[in-house]
Amino acid sequence: MSEPADRPKPSPVFHEKRTYRQRRLMDAARLAPILALLLWLLPLIWPQSGDARVSSAAALIYIFAVWAGVIVLTFGLSRALGSRMEDDPGSDP
Structure with missing residues (x-):
């Protein structure tokens, strides 16, 4: 059976290097607030008493x-x- 002519072609499995890097940058931008939150919460688990106490x-x-x-x-x-x-203004995000 042949595929109908009006059916869109499947997208390629591998992306261009430029598109791949742009998507990774977008992923990093999405993860930046989560990383910031985790780094800001880190002082909450620092010891508050004893010899290993961290000063304010x-x-x-x-x-x-x-x-x-x-x-x-x-x-x-x-x-x-x-x-x-x-x-590349014509690219999809």
């Missing part, structure tokens, strides 16, 4: 360092995604 100042420095890192990460991802979208 160190915890605050850590939180602000994570905050700055998330800003840099999302800035880089948005620039990379923006330049890829400008290069």
Whole structure:
């Protein structure tokens, strides 16, 4: 039996390298908030008493360092995604 002519062709299994990288960048942008949340929650499991106690100042420095890192990460991802979208305006996200 032959397939009807109006039926669309199946999409290829392998994507171009450019499309693959763009999709991975989009995946990274989707996971960035989850990573930030996990890194911000990490001080909650630090010891609060005893010899291995972490000071409040160190915890605050850590939180602000994570905050700055998330800003840099999302800035880089948005620039990379923006330049890829400008290069290929006809592509589907």
